[in-house]
Structures are given as C-alpha cells and as structure tokens.
Amino acid sequence: MNDTAIETVGLGKRYSRKRSSWALRDCSFRLPTGRICALVGPNGAGKSTLLALAAGLLRPTEGTVSVLGRTPGEARELIGYVAQDKPLIPQLSIADTLRMGQELNPGRWDMAAAERIVAEGKLDPSERVRSLSGGQRTRVALALALGKRPELMLLDEPMADLDPLARHQLMGTLMAEAAENGTTVVMSSHVLTELEGSCDYLLLVDGGRVRLGGETEDIVAAHTLLTGPVADLAPHTVIEQRTAGRGLTALVRRDGPIEGPWETAEPSLEELLLAHLRSPDAPDLLTPSAEHRTDTAVRA
Ligand SMILES: Nc1ncnc2c1ncn2[C@@H]1O[C@H](COP(=O)(O)OP(=O)(O)OP(=O)(O)O)[C@@H](O)[C@H]1O
Secondary structure (H helix, E strand, C coil), X not given: CCCEEEEEEEEEEECCCCCCCEEEEEEEEEXXXXXXXXXXXXXXXXXXXXXXXXXXXXXXXXXXXXXXXXXXXXXXXXXXXXXXXXXXXXXXXXXXXXXXXXXXXXXXXXXXXXXXXXXXXXXXXXXXXXXXXXXXXXXXXXXXXXXXXXCEXXXXXXXXXXXXXXXXHHHHHHHHHHXXXXXXXXXXXXXXXXXXXXCCEEEEEECCEEEEEEEHHHHHHCEEEEEEECCCCCCCEEEEEEEXXXXXXXXXXXXXXXXXXXXXXXXXXXXXXXXXXHCXXXXXXXXXXXXXXXXXXXXX
C-alpha cells in the first residue's frame, strides 16, 4: 500500500511568462497518508495553486507532483477536491446534484454518507442549488466530495463562508468521515482556530515555497520562546527577536539544550507561524516524514 498521499519535487507553477510571476517555485515535500494537514500561508502564497496542481487541474511549469504514487490525472477518481468558489450546477436540485455524484463515481459513491451531510444542515433535497446561501452551497459541495469516498480530500478554504456553528458541525463530520475511511485531508484556511484542534500535519506556504512541513507537534516542539537579558543566542537559529532596552524576546529553533538566563516557553502555533511570516529569511524546516523520497515524484 502506498504511504505517500502527495509528493512534489522541484514543483513550480508560473501562470504567465513574466519572470517574476511564479505562483509556486521549487516546492519539494511529502505528505504521508492518513494525515489531516493544514495548508496555511498569507494571501497569494500559492495554496490554491498547490491544491489545483495536486488535483490535476493545473499542469506544473516545472518539477513533478504525484498523488498516491500516480500522476494526479491517474489518481483523479481517488481525489475529492472542493475549490474555493465551490462550483456546482445552479439549475440542479440538491438531490439531482447527489445523483450526478453517483453517476460520475460508479462503484465508489456512498449515497447514505452524502445524504447524511445534507440532512445535518436541515436542507431540503428538492431545493435548487441556485437558491442556497454560500454556506449551504459549501455543505452540498462537501457532501459531493465526501460521497465519492476519496482517499485524498483537497479542500480550498472550505469553511470560509460558514457560520461558527455550521463550521464546527461540518468540521466534526469531515473528521469523522476521514477517520472512518482513513482519508488523507489537506485543508487550506486563514482561520487557525479552525485547524489547530483537528490537523496533525502542517504545511506553511509563503512566497510560493514550502517553509514549514511536517507533524504540527514536532514543528512546534522544535521551537522555544525566550525572554530575558540580551545575550548571544548561538548555536540556536533565531527566527525572530525583539529587544527593548536590555530585555530580549526571541523565537528560536533549538540546536541543543537552551543554556542561559532566559525564561523559556513553547510557542503557540499562531506565534510560530506569525514569527515565520514576519521573518522571510528564516530557514525552512521539514520534519523527516515531510522530506521527499524520490528524485522525480511523478511515477511510483
Ligand atoms: N489564474 C491565474 N492567473 C494568473 N495568476 C494567478 C492565477 N491564479 C493565481 N495566480 C497568482 O498566483 C499567486 C498564488 O495564488 P494562489 O491563489 O495560489 O494563492 P493563495 O495562497 O491560495 O491565496 P489566497 O489565500 O488569497 O486564496 C498569486 O500571486 C496569484 O495572483
């Protein structure tokens, strides 16, 4: 069985020929199967581009991407993808939309699961998609993607237009379905609280490259927040530091035990991500499981 959900090697995407316009560049990482992965990064970082490349909707300009050991095109029936704008056919009713899912996915489709997700939102299956609110449309798009019983679920800001209660409920449904079926999930979001409790894997994309990748716990645990007197922080890697008078606050990536007159604490995920985003020159960190294994990822 393949234990790699996504692997990219030197992956790059340029939408136009202008030299400065790489949406994604020199992107190499591996996502093991069975993980719930948060894909985070600022606006324009390349998250949607990465998801669309993995879904096989875009072709790389350079480098390779493989999904479950195959090309994205070959893996298409194993992938569920919900794009940011949740494209659905407005004239169809919800029930027709699910029937379309069934027809497009013979042998894989789980109507009961799809109908359950619709029912949890108290939606009338006879209602047409065009009359649904943004959040209700999201629910139908997720039902369509989950009904396919995908091995890899790619979700581009899935919860952005949901109210907090619906978000909590749909997140619970998604996690339960993923756990039951061993689905790997990659979910982009700007709302950290939405991801923090559910995601065990992290990809931080910034400026078109992957800057942090791996088990969230391990990435957080590799860093320490220090406060105390100004002093040399070597041999640790300083991600960010601020001095005020003789006082110092710093986020460091440890190289050995911290020995010095500082108070130390583990950063929150938010502190860690913000420090990296404010410090574009901080070195990248991929945990061993996130390192790509092959020189070209496209063939198993
Ligand atoms: N179809 C396109 N044509 C030209 N440029 C594009 C296209 N789609 C994205 N880009 C550019 O590629 C870069 C990455 O965009 P992308 O949508 O992947 O970022 P993102 O991280 O998903 O952003 P956001 O968080 O705002 O959704 C941006 O500079 C964007 O302007």
